[in-house]
Amino acid sequence: xxxxxxxxxxxxxxxxxxxxxxxxxxxxxxxxxxxxxxxxxxxxxxxxxxxxxxxxxxxxxxxxxxxxxxxxxxxxxxxxxxxxxxxxxxxxxxxxxxxxxxxxxxxxxxxxxxxxxxxxxxxxxxxxxxxxxxxxxxxxxxxxxxxxxxxxxxxxxxxxxxxxxxxxxxxxxxxxxxxxxxxxxxxxxxxxxxxxxxxxxxxxxxxxxxxxxxxxxxxxxxxxxxxxxxxxxxxxxxxxxxxxxxxxxxxxxxxxxxxxxxxxxxxxxxxxxxxxxxxxxxxxxxxxxxxxxxxxxxxxxxxxxxxxxxxxxxx
Amino acid sequence: xxxxxxxxxxxxxxxxxxxxxxxxxxxxxxxxxxxxxxxxxxxxxxxxxxxxxxxxxxxxxxxxxxxxxxxxxxxxxxxxxxxxxxxxxxxxxxxxxxxxxxxxxxxxxxxxxxxxxxxxxxxxxxxxxxxxxxxxxxxxxxxxxxxxxxxxxxxxxxxxxxxxxxxxxxxxxxxxxxxxxxxxxxxxxxxxxxxxxxxxxxxxxxxxxxxxxxxxxxxxxxxxxxxxxxxxxxxxxxxxxxxxxxxxxxxxxxxxxxxxxxxxxxxxxxxxxxxxxxxxxxxxxxxxxxxxxxxxxxxxxxxxxxxxxxxxxxxxxxxxxxxxxxxxxxxxxxxxxxxxxxxxxxxxxxxxxxxxxxxxxxxxxxxxxxxxxxxxxxxxxxxxxxxxxxxxxxxxxxxxxxxxxxxxxxxxxxxxxxxxxxxxxxxxxxxxxxxxxxxxxxxxxxxxxxxxxx
Numbered sequence: 185x186x187x188x189x190x191x192x193x194x195x196x197x198x199x200x201x202x203x204x205x206x207x208x209x210x211x212x213x214x215x216x217x218x219x220x221x222x223x224x225x226x227x228x229x230x231x232x233x234x235x236x237x238x239x240x241x242x243x244x245x246x247x248x249x250x251x252x253x254x255x256x257x258x259x260x261x262x263x264x265x266x267x268x269x270x271x272x273x274x275x276x277x278x279x280x281x282x283x284x285x286x287x288x289x290x291x292x293x294x295x296x297x298x299x300x301x302x303x304x305x306x307x308x309x310x311x312x313x314x315x316x317x318x319x320x321x322x323x324x325x326x327x328x329x330x331x332x333x334x335x336x337x338x339x340x341x342x343x344x345x346x347x348x349x350x351x352x353x354x355x356x357x358x359x360x361x362x363x364x365x366x367x368x369x370x371x372x373x374x375x376x377x378x379x380x381x382x383x384x385x386x387x388x389x390x391x392x393x394x395x396x397x398x399x400x401x402x403x404x405x406x407x408x409x410x411x412x413x414x415x416x417x418x419x420x421x422x423x424x425x426x427x428x429x430x431x432x433x434x435x436x437x438x439x440x441x442x443x444x445x446x447x448x449x450x451x452x453x454x455x456x457x458x459x460x461x462x463x464x465x466x467x468x469x470x471x472x473x474x475x476x477x478x479x480x481x482x483x484x485x486x487x488x489x490x491x492x493x494x495x496x497x498x499x
Numbered sequence: 500x501x502x503x504x505x506x507x508x509x510x511x512x513x514x515x516x517x518x519x520x521x522x523x524x525x526x527x528x529x530x531x532x533x534x535x536x537x538x539x540x541x542x543x544x545x546x547x548x549x550x551x552x553x554x555x556x557x558x559x560x561x562x563x564x565x566x567x568x569x570x571x572x573x574x575x576x577x578x579x580x581x582x583x584x585x586x587x588x589x590x591x592x593x594x595x596x597x598x599x600x601x602x603x604x605x606x607x608x609x610x611x612x613x614x615x616x617x618x619x620x621x622x623x624x625x626x627x628x629x630x631x632x633x634x635x636x637x638x639x640x641x642x643x644x645x646x647x648x649x650x651x652x653x654x655x656x657x658x659x660x661x662x663x664x665x666x667x668x669x670x671x672x673x674x675x676x677x678x679x680x681x682x683x684x685x686x687x688x689x690x691x692x693x694x695x696x697x698x699x700x701x702x703x704x705x706x707x708x709x710x711x712x713x714x715x716x717x718x719x720x721x722x723x724x725x726x727x728x729x730x731x732x733x734x735x736x737x738x739x740x741x742x743x744x745x746x747x748x749x750x751x752x753x754x755x756x757x758x759x760x761x762x763x764x765x766x767x768x769x770x771x772x773x774x775x776x777x778x779x780x781x782x783x784x785x786x787x788x789x790x791x792x793x794x795x796x797x798x799x800x801x802x803x804x805x806x807x808x809x810x811x812x813x814x815x816x817x818x819x820x821x822x823x824x825x826x827x828x829x830x831x832x833x834x835x836x837x838x839x840x841x842x843x844x845x846x847x848x849x850x851x852x853x854x855x856x857x858x859x860x861x862x863x864x865x866x867x868x869x870x871x872x873x874x875x876x877x878x879x880x881x882x883x884x885x886x887x888x889x890x891x892x893x894x895x896x897x898x899x900x901x902x903x904x905x906x907x908x909x910x911x912x913x914x915x916x917x918x919x920x921x922x923x924x925x926x927x928x929x930x931x932x933x934x935x936x937x938x939x940x941x942x943x944x945x946x947x948x949x950x951x952x953x
Contacts, residue, residue: 246607246608246910246911247607247608247609247610248583248586248587248608248609248610249587249608249609252609259950263946263950266946267946268939268943269919269943333775334771334772334775335772335775335776336775336776352768352771352772355767355768355771356768443925444767444925445922445925445926445929446922457914457918458914460577460580461579461580461913461914462911462913462914462915463583463604463607463608463910463911464911464914
């Protein structure tokens with residue numbers, strides 16, 4: 185008996201186009217379609233420029249035609265090792281970071297604690313504190329240049345009215361960087377306050393109630409409950425603060441131009457001068473990559489310290 | 500039937516489109532629109548005589564050259580940086596007004612054209628129309644990187660009222676360093692009217708300083724030249740033996756001493772306070788500082804100042820020591836290197852820069868007061884029609900001792916050389932040790948030059 189094999193018939197249902205196949209597949213594949221616009225954006229405007237900048241750091245590109253850029257290998261990095269001005273700028277960036285990150289966090293935490301109270305007008309003041317965040321650096325700089333004016337500035341007026349000597353805030357190398365830090369803290373206060381507020385509002389109320397029953401005062405509650413439970417928020421603000429501080433540029437560019445006597449000449453300002461005033465794109469790219477590496481290592485160290493202290497289990 | 504008619508109509512329309520397109524292509528073959536930066540004014544200067552003269556030029560030029568249209572574009576902020584980026588992106592204008600301090604960077608970037616080619620394309624364009632001092636800035640070997648438009652030597656502005664207050668004569672054009680120092684000492688007055696040479700002079704109550712000394716190299720490099728020194732070798736490869744030469748250190752010491760030893764110039768912090776309290780030009784016009792070094796462009800700021808009067812401003816050449824010298828700052832017209840690939844646009848651009856440097860347009864923009872025209876005929880005529888003929892004439896005289904700014908010769912000058920020297924002088928004026936500061940700066944700059952010239 186001859187056996188007959190029936191070939192599978194192709195129905196209209198099984199003849200799917202590529203498009204249909206794609207859409208009828210798993211959600212995972214569809215997911216790729218959804219992220220495609222963002223992925224394209226990231227590849228075009230992040231990864232390609234990053235790769236290009238890394239390539240440039242090994243060239244001596246000073247012109248307009250990239251095909252003429254001579255390949256110099258590690259020369260730019262080698263030259264940088266002895267670049268006194270660059271390391272001075274890096275030192276200034278570190279000084280700025282050391283001042284601005286802890287001070288900014290402490291002040292914004294204080295403000296957030298006050299703004300977290302159920303008081304009248306809290307929302308108005310939250311808005312008020314946030315306003316500098318959305319203001320332009322140029323506008324903020326003009327305001328602060330006026331405030332810090334040694335002759336007509338309100339800050340010196342207040343100092344002299346209580347018998348203190350007036351200070352040449354932006355003209356004296358010893359006070360210029362602290363002045364920039366004050367301005368930057370004032371401008372970033374609102375953002376940090378909002379983050380702290382979110383952290384504060386996530387602390388369970390029952391812990392405070394239990395502590396109150398145990399007889400703890402406000403300071404003890406703050407030290408033993410609020411601060412430990414704000415560890416994830418502190419870590420976030422610390423990490424982003426360090427990254428942002430090493431990248432400080434706008435206030436220096438607008439207010440002091442790196443002076444007086446190089447006291448506020450920070451790393452990004454130096455990179456900017458190299459790239460866009462000296463048209464030394466290859467060397468500026470190398471400087472940018474060294475700055476990136478320093479920030480990256482510092483961030484890794486922060487994560488390592490957190491892990492060593494066992495804080496990662498908290499969040 | 501209908502489809503046959505439709506087909507015929509279609510063919511007819513197609514034919515017409517081809518004819519129109521061809522006509523358009525041929526008609527546009529000679530028509531050129533040039534993108535030009537440097538023929539507009541800032542919004543707050545619209546309607547001023549300078550704006551009107553530029554608008555008239557655009558109209559007249561188009562009438563004389565109907566196939567060339569000028570598309571005047573406003574200069575973007577941070578122009579010297581922006582133009583390099585535009586060149587890299589292929590969006591730079593065809594012709595633009597360029598401060599000559601950026602010429603070496605543009606040449607190194609192969610962004611501008613050697614305009615010698617224009618001398619053949621436009622016979623009316625001859626180089627004898629230009630002041631040789633200005634023209635030489637654009638000449639490098641056989642190449643001609645653009646055409647000069649105008650510029651200024653650095654001179655010394657003085658307020659004649661301050662000389663009257665001190666009871667001394669105004670300086671002469673051939674004065675020396677010794678005359679200069681004595682004059683500064685006599686001009687520096689305390690509240691009781693005593694000058695610096697008076698043993699009773701009150702340090703705490705100075706009401707009038709003699710001179711303004713600042714750290715910026717462009718305001719003092721000619722003191723070094725006047726003393727027979729220099730800051731860099733002629734080939735731009737080293738500052739060793741130049742910036743640290745005895746002549747240069749002597750000149751730097753002389754300037755430092757004006758502030759720290761003789762006390763005839765305000766200290767940086769005192770100057771800062773004057774600037775912030777009044778604005779420097781107001782301080783000058785009201786007699787707080789008797790003299791300062793600057794170029795022709797400062798006339799605009801002075802004349803726009805509320806307390807300006809003609810008898811409060813005059814100029815004199817820089818004092819001489821071993822020799823007379825000053826520095827010249829200049830701007831000119833350059834062509835985009837990409838024009839070399841388009842002969843029609845190139846000829847149009849050459850015609851345009853011929854018109855822009857011609858005596859007619861150059862004379863019409865004299866009213867700006869910003870600079871001395873590079874066109875010799877226009878510059879001479881300007882002295883005749885100037886509202887301040889004595890000052891204009893002195894500017895032209897000072898030009899004779901002018902030397903080109905080094906930024907016009909060495910690419911990357913501003914960052915590699917000028918900036919470290921500015922910082923060096925800032926430290927010296929703040930009391931830093933001269934030899935130590937100079938040595939550090941020489942080492943730093945030479946390291947940079949070695950890398951740049953490898």
